[in-house]
Amino acid sequence: xxxxxxxxxxxxxxxxxxxxxxxxxxxxxxxxxxxxxxxxxxxxxxxxxxxxxxxxxxxxxxxxxxxxxxxxxxxxxxxxxxxxxxxxxxxxxxxxxxxxxxxxxxxxxxxxxxxxxxxxxxxxxxxxxxxxxxxxxxxxxxxxxxxxxxxxxxxxxxxxxxxxxxxxxxxxxxxxxxxxxxxxxxxxxxxxxxxxxxxxxxxxxxxxxxxxxxxxxxxxxxxxxxxxxxxxxxxxxxxxxxxxxxxxxxxxxxxxxxxxxxxxxxxxxxxxxxxxxxxxxxxxxxxxxxxxxxxxxxxxxxxxxxxxxxxxxxxxxxxxxxxxxxxxxxxxxxxxxxxxxxxxxxxxxxxxxxxxxxxxxxxxxxxxxxxxxxxxxxxxxxxxxxxxxxxxxxxxxxxxxxxxxxxxxxxxxxxxxxxxxxxxxxxxxxxxxxxxxxxxxxxxxxxxxxxxxxxxxxxxxxxxxxxxxxxxxxxxxxxxxxxxxxxxxxxxxxxxxxxxxxxxxxxxxxxxxxxxxxxxxxxxxxxxxxxxxxxxxxxxxxxxxxxxxxxxxxxxxxxxxx
Amino acid sequence: xxxxxxxxxxxxxxxxxxxxxxxxxxxxxxxxxxxxxxxxxxxxxxxxxxxxxxxxxxxxxxxxxxxxxxxxxxxxxxxxxxxxxxxxxxxxxxxxxxxxxxxxxxxxxxxxxxxxxxxxxxxxxxxxxxxxxxxxxxxxxxxxxxxxxxxxxxxxxxxxxxxxxxxxxxxxxxxxxxxxxxxxxxxxxxxxxxxxxxxxxxxxxxxxxxxxxxxxxxxxxxxxxxxxxxxxxxxxxxxxxxxxxxxxxxxxxxxxxxxxxxxxxxxxxxxxxxxxxxxxxxxxxxxxxxxxxxxxxxxxxxxxxxxxxxxxxxxxxxxxxxxxxxxxxxxxxxxxxxxxxxxxxxxxxxxxxxxxxxxxxxxxxxxxxxxxxxxxxxxxxxxxxxxxxxxxxxxxxxxxxxxxxxxxxxxxxxxxxxxxxxxxxxxxx
Numbered sequence: 007x008x009x010x011x012x013x014x015x016x017x018x019x020x021x022x023x024x025x026x027x028x029x030x031x032x033x034x035x036x037x038x039x040x041x042x043x044x045x046x047x048x049x050x051x052x053x054x055x056x057x058x059x060x061x062x063x064x065x066x067x068x069x070x071x072x073x074x075x076x077x078x079x080x081x082x083x084x085x086x087x088x089x090x091x092x093x094x095x096x097x098x099x100x101x102x103x104x105x106x107x108x109x110x111x112x113x114x115x116x117x118x119x120x121x122x123x124x125x126x127x128x129x130x131x132x133x134x135x136x137x138x139x140x141x142x143x144x145x146x147x148x149x150x151x152x153x154x155x156x157x158x159x160x161x162x163x164x165x166x167x168x169x170x171x172x173x174x175x176x177x178x179x180x181x182x183x184x185x186x187x188x189x190x191x192x193x194x195x196x197x198x199x200x201x202x203x204x205x206x207x208x209x210x211x212x213x214x215x216x217x218x219x220x221x222x223x224x225x226x227x228x229x230x231x232x233x234x235x236x237x238x239x240x241x242x243x244x245x246x247x248x249x250x251x252x253x254x255x256x257x258x259x260x261x262x263x264x265x266x267x268x269x270x271x272x273x274x275x276x277x278x279x280x281x282x283x284x285x286x287x288x289x290x291x292x293x294x295x296x297x298x299x300x301x302x303x304x305x306x307x308x309x310x311x312x313x314x315x316x317x318x319x320x321x322x323x324x325x326x327x328x329x330x331x332x333x334x335x336x337x338x339x340x341x342x343x344x345x346x347x348x349x350x351x352x353x354x355x356x357x358x359x360x361x362x363x364x365x366x367x368x369x370x371x372x373x374x375x376x377x378x379x380x381x382x383x384x385x386x387x388x389x390x391x392x393x394x395x396x397x398x399x400x401x402x403x404x405x406x407x408x409x410x411x412x413x414x415x416x417x418x419x420x421x422x423x424x425x426x427x428x429x430x431x432x433x434x435x436x437x438x439x440x441x442x443x444x445x446x447x448x449x450x451x452x453x454x455x456x457x458x459x460x461x462x463x464x465x466x467x468x469x470x471x472x473x474x475x476x477x478x479x480x481x482x483x484x485x486x487x488x489x490x491x492x493x494x495x496x497x498x499x500x501x502x503x504x505x506x507x508x509x510x511x512x513x514x515x516x517x518x519x520x521x522x523x524x525x526x527x528x529x530x531x532x533x534x535x536x537x538x539x540x541x542x543x544x545x546x547x548x549x550x551x552x553x554x555x556x557x558x559x560x561x562x563x564x565x566x567x568x
Numbered sequence: 569x570x571x572x573x574x575x576x577x578x579x580x581x582x583x584x585x586x587x588x589x590x591x592x593x594x595x596x597x598x599x600x601x602x603x604x605x606x607x608x609x610x611x612x613x614x615x616x617x618x619x620x621x622x623x624x625x626x627x628x629x630x631x632x633x634x635x636x637x638x639x640x641x642x643x644x645x646x647x648x649x650x651x652x653x654x655x656x657x658x659x660x661x662x663x664x665x666x667x668x669x670x671x672x673x674x675x676x677x678x679x680x681x682x683x684x685x686x687x688x689x690x691x692x693x694x695x696x697x698x699x700x701x702x703x704x705x706x707x708x709x710x711x712x713x714x715x716x717x718x719x720x721x722x723x724x725x726x727x728x729x730x731x732x733x734x735x736x737x738x739x740x741x742x743x744x745x746x747x748x749x750x751x752x753x754x755x756x757x758x759x760x761x762x763x764x765x766x767x768x769x770x771x772x773x774x775x776x777x778x779x780x781x782x783x784x785x786x787x788x789x790x791x792x793x794x795x796x797x798x799x800x801x802x803x804x805x806x807x808x809x810x811x812x813x814x815x816x817x818x819x820x821x822x823x824x825x826x827x828x829x830x831x832x833x834x835x836x837x838x839x840x841x842x843x844x845x846x847x848x849x850x851x852x853x854x855x856x857x858x859x860x861x862x863x864x865x866x867x868x869x870x871x872x873x874x875x876x877x878x879x880x881x882x883x884x885x886x887x888x889x890x891x892x893x894x895x896x897x898x899x900x901x902x903x904x905x906x907x908x909x910x911x912x913x914x915x916x917x918x919x920x921x922x923x924x925x926x927x928x929x930x931x932x933x934x935x936x937x938x939x940x941x942x943x944x945x946x947x948x949x950x951x952x953x954x955x956x957x958x959x960x961x962x963x964x965x966x967x968x969x970x971x972x973x974x975x976x977x978x979x980x981x982x983x984x985x986x987x988x989x990x991x992x993x994x995x996x997x
Binding site: 067069071072075076077078079081082086087088089094095096097101103104105127128130131134135138154196197198210327330331336337338339340341342343344347350351542543544545546547549550 | 572573575584585659663667670671688691692693694695696697698699700701702703705706707728729734735736737811812839842843845846848862863864866867868869870871872877880881882883884957959963964965966967
């Protein structure tokens, strides 16, 4: 099948194309030099053409997402989708059902999304849901920051065995990256206890969060995994946590010589707070961005909050408990043996609320103060900061000072006074938005065929109906927002799947997972080594734990060399 | 041939350590299996042998194609069909069931609505402080069974997951205390360190009194729900004083007076306890994949059971869109029953309603429901003759295996439901 996208204004930062009027040719799911005269032609005159969006951090599938759905019928009652000829029915708002999730991403021009927190023991569940999310390519990150075997190996200094174990875990869970959530702290929460500092020992394990972060960072480089360690830092529940965020980046800085980028700190807005109490909480964005601007080894995603109702969920059970106590809202907790935990709490961010307004400011300050757009990714940590369907709102805030001022005029007055945001002039360009939302994320994930429109790339393309010659996004941010809410066309693997903002075809994308190579019989030795303890710690048999490749609807293995 | 790590498909424990000896496509023995499991694996219950269609009032043998055609016709002509069962089959089958309900504009409901439904309604209201069973095995020093009798209903629960299990931080029975709350001295209660005998239907009062005691309030009565206040206070002390507690509740709590209010109280009690110590609560789910049925239905529709697609989108209102209710109101005009026997288990009045409408039954075995059906299609036994994903009571997914081949010509639930969906889609255009 051939397609010719004619005369669009193309933004393709990885290939240094910045708003040029040009044609894009597509054949058999890939971008090609040229197509025959039989190709279907899309007239993209007066439209923006970008690679399909790549979301690096969005909770779309798995047991805690489903706990959120189960817990919140009130979230679904007011937002639902009818069954239509080309699409399945579903429900929405902050925790959409699987089909609705895929459709809504495609409608916004996103074509690849990563679920960032999969409990290994329940990875099958994550993959079952990913199998039923249409329209997008996907993958999941495996939670390893509180794993008993990893903590034991690292404490004993058995880094080689630990490496083999991590490789086996990624293969067994069909995971894409190493994810750490409150390293050591979730294990402490297994006893209802907390970890405060990077150097506090994990109860009964005699290892510190610092040692876990450093160890897994080293292993991540040894295995040459495509994505750096993806870290939700300690201390999310505390006010002055920006220091922990910087200390966590710092602790792996000296490891960065070989690989320039060795840590991804996620949803930094949540761990960018300065101050000593909720009354005097300030933004720590200046300090964090100054670190990132000076040091090239760290990248971040924002975790922007959106005012309104949403559902918060993380593997950081202790944080969710705190949020439950603070808000009085209902609370679910789901600890997972040997590995991790999870919590879910509904939450409403209010403009008039001082802390919420500061949080809103931290996210935008971070994005605007970090100079290199390749090292700050746009997320809302869906659904924690707000539903992913609100991305166009974030784009408008980034591109338009006017849009920011409008919101600033409505937020809590004390917060407004204490933020430096009102004094920031920077406005993102469309090319920079393309970096934040697809090029940089694809690059960070090591997906070489995504995030750009060069020959050979996957033909995942978003076409937005906005004429850059007629619309100034800085002034007419409402038109910008509207254009990015629903594409004129979304093309997935060379097929038109969305037209005029409506799904015209349901397709199923691939699931990426990483298979790391380790030397000789290391993996076999490690499996032998853990087997006996495995049966003692877990309630499932060792043989029933790994997920076969055939379990994934369309598996796509990425090999990594260690 | 010996097959190891076999996943049992009887109760919500989903024990996955069975060792099964197979000879000549027959199961000769099963090690590590409880009595319930053995009786299923070595089953000699009467199987349905051939697809059947009712003709002139009598069920006659038919070809699979014929049966599927007739089933598709009944369903696609129905205005408001009920798709019932789903707890004794795999997730893959449930997923097709949800799409079928969507295409037909019918209701998909699973056994939850007549057993642990109140537990899930409680979660809508309160949330739940929960964990996987391995957390209990490794950490718990206090176990509470409330309105459940695992010695008989979940025979290996205590040995594999709770009081008698051996984990990283708790090595033996001596390191754990056991409290049992029930209306009678059950066999589980006989093993308890503290047995609390609650008056029938007194659970809500007792839970409320416990909550008060846990919050440090003084109880002014002599006794609550037949339990002396001193004992309530003792139980509260044990719960506050443990390092990691786990409360398991059964249908004794969900189906006695108060229903979802009982669960609200239990969930609230455990939530409150988390300000003092670590505490989790888990339902003792009966069927081996009723949890999976809830999970699949939730990720596809947003709701765990009783999902009504008659509006064209998922709608949920338990007590209104659940099987018993739509049958009682006489609104339902056809039923698809998958791996369940409602005619034997629904209230008599509801079964009479069921007899007035055409039923399609998919089941490996003869059942009362099969006897009153228009179409009967035999299926392979999941976890014995058919593979598939199932969820343990704590949401841990496991892959049930195919151990032996099904009888000649017998298909799996997934195969039959896929064919049925295909046909219905054609008939419905």
